[in-house]
Amino acid sequence: MNDRLDEAIELLKTPPAVSVEARVMAEVRRMSLPAPKRRVVTWPRVAMLALAAGLAAILLVPRPPRPLPGDPGQGVAQFVGHFPGARSVEVVGSFNNWSRGILHLRDDDHDGIWHAVAMLPAGQHEYMFVVDGERWVTDPLAGRFVDDGFGAGRENSVLIVRPAVQP
């Protein structure tokens, strides 16, 4: 009895001549499945991919606007004009892309002296006052003027905003 039991144990310890795994793999090979096509990565493709990725990075990643030389920040600009009887006065210039309705002067005490204070980018700006929504007026207090170049002899006022924090 014990001899038979020992014989059975020895038999279990002996590995089979052909394992189950080997038999399965042999069966798979026998089915002759088509081998997956190998993707060949060639250098021109790599270069194209790198170029495309580089361009995408350059164009799609948002970049901060490049400051102009000598334009490290913003500064305070003050506008004052004497327009007695005016209903509205605004400043339109290169600092607001010559857009109307952005920077209005005020005359709270109705003495005809209109004023506004604004933070603008440091550097040079050209501007004019627009009185009552239709009359373009050069700021006589600006001290700096430049022909506006449209042939009617009209001048823009020139404002130089100093940076609030000196570089």
Next chain:
Amino acid sequence: MTRACFVVLVALVPGTVGAAQGTGATKLAGRVPSQAIPAIDSLIAVAVAESLPTEPLVQKALEGSAKGIPTDRLVTGVRRTLGQLREARVLVARALPQQPPPEGHVAAVAAALARGLPAPIAERMLTMAPADAPEPALHAAADLVAHRFNPDSAADLLVEAHAMGLRGVRLLDVATAADQELQRQGGRTPSDALARVRAMLPNVPAPKVAAKP
């Protein structure tokens, strides 16, 4: 994958080529009369091709449109600005031959020339401090010339101030001081005013901070 790369490149490359023009066109759309836009776009394209700054052209177009300038005069104004930028670029290239003319320098010089600063004085201001931003020196010189100081004497004063350590907007203080000396009671001549400011260098007064009106 090659096809995918090609699609990406086709989508992106025209974007880079048209980026400079697109910036102007985007700003002009809806702001400038549609009949003026083709002519202005072509002027902007010329500026891009000549490596000139385009923002002054865009600003001039927006300005003309805001002021209600007729289309033909608006385009003429933009074309005139392009001419000023070309002139400025030549001047910057001559003054700073070691480097390609920076767009900021070109725009600053064009603005100063438009204010009436003689070209040789603008050139002196550039060569005075080639590593500095040129705007303050150019404006200081333009301020002095606008107030009828002799251009060469004005430039001499600014060069001296720079040599004594005044930089940036402090050069504007030199011009302001000269103008204040000229306006003092007693009737100083421009050369007297410049001499007095020269004597106080480098201690020209800084501008007073204006109180809110």
